[in-house]
């Protein structure tokens with residue numbers, strides 16, 4: 107029986123206009139990138155300086171170095187990011203949730219987190235190198251830390267800011283503390299968790315490259331430092347471009363996830 | 375359509391006291407030596423100036439607040455926490471934004487471990503009742519205010535509470551939607567008798583829906599006026615236009631004018 111007199115019709119699917127907007131976005135982005143490359147080519151060709159290679163020159167140099175070498179360095183960097191990031195995030199999830207939820211834990215751990223947060227992981231690189239040498243472990247550690255801190259801080263905030271009205275609504279529907287945590291606090295913290303994840307990813311790339319510049323025999327940072335050593339500017343550029351592209355690709359990927367998992371949010 | 379309603383329970387406030395810590399200085403009593411019996415199966419409307427303590431009373435009955443002194447009972451049981459025997463509709467919907475309409479309504483059933491098939495069945499029935507069946511899979515952000523409020527009502531009803539605690543349930547709605555929802559609520563209560571506490575700022579709504587209207591003053595909150603509304607149910611909204619209705623409304627206004635917030 108329908109007691110309502112409001113004319114209710116199911117909402118129309120909004121897929122079409124969004125797709126059109128997406129298409130336009132891609133087109134504008136591509137155009138912008140192409141323009142940038144052309145400008146670079148023109149400026150570099152005009153300057154004829156050995157300090158600024160042309161895009162074509164960079165590609166040529168890349169082929170000269172051998173795709174295999176570049177791919178190996180790229181893979182080394184990606185592996186460090188993947189392991190360090192995954193480790194840092196996996197540790198940050200329980201820590202952030204528990205520290206946010208339990209006042210006692212927050213009081214005890216907050217000063218440490220705030221302190222570490224203000225020390226760039228970069229500053230720890232010399233220390234971990236002294237401790238662990240220039241193997242893979244110290245890189246995983248600093249990258250892990252670079253991921254751990256923003257995610258932890260974001261989750262703590264997300265849990266603290268849980269909507270009290272929603273918690274009350276859950277409680278009157280029979281939810282116990284655990285249900286409230288699982289079904290209200292955690293979903294409510296998702297948006298800010300994703301912000302933390304994306305910030306962490308940026309941090310990780312920065313830390314990784316620094317670590318590879320300072321102490322490494324592989325990776326994109328190492329490639330860049332080799333380019334500096336042998337005055338091979340094109341090699342430096344290859345490193346820069348690949349870092350930028352990889353970071354961009356990952357961030358886009360995250361953005362898509364985020365859009366899906368937090369589709370419930372009211373957006374303007 | 376519905377099973378015969380379970381017997382409703384009276385809600386009793388017995389010498390209840392509740393203080394909130396003031397910014398500084400001693401805790402201020404918002405509820406002090408408060409006594410009230412809301413008869414089983416009846417709707418009791420609470421009206422009163424802003425800040426007099428209506429929501430505090432409702433939250434005490436919901437078990438979201440614990441009294442400093444005294445007891446609140448529902449039927450034979452003392453209330454010491456929220457429970458599925460009391461359904462609450464909050465002033466601002468309080469729907470879980472990440473859950474679809476259906477899943478919002480299933481929430482309470484999932485908490486009491488209702489079997490899946492039965493869960494679906496009950497939710498279908500209540501969504502149809504409030505006219506939200508076509509929107510079962512929609513997220514709250516896609517609903518209008520009136521639809522959100524109907525979803526909140528369905529979510530509270532689906533668990534089968536013996537009592538309903540409604541805090542300005544239609545306060546945020548336009549006059550037309552409000553009228554529809556008042557009628558829906560009356561139809562639902564005609565089928566399933568429940569003890570209802572209804573906070574409202576709309577005197578017509580109070581008189582139309584309630585067996586009894588209490589004018590509250592405070593804080594500390596006290597019953598300044600207790601008016602029985604004699605019309606039989608189901609009531610016709612046209613009642614509003616009768617002289618007797620107007621007289622009751624005027625009487626309530628006089629009492630409220632006395633109690634301008636200090």
Ligand SMILES: Nc1ncnc2c1ncn2[C@@H]1O[C@H](COP(=O)(O)OP(=O)(O)OP(=O)(O)O)[C@@H](O)[C@H]1O
Pocket residue numbers: 394395404422423424425426427428429430431593
């Ligand atoms: N958590 C709290 N801490 C301190 N004071 C509170 C708290 N909740 C309510 N109060 C005080 O208790 C009094 C009654 O509040 P309550 O919310 O019950 O009012 P109300 O009658 O529902 O008002 P309104 O009609 O505006 O919703 C108010 O004066 C308010 O300042």
Ligand SMILES: [Mg+2]
Pocket residue numbers: 428429430
């Ligand atoms: Mg209130």
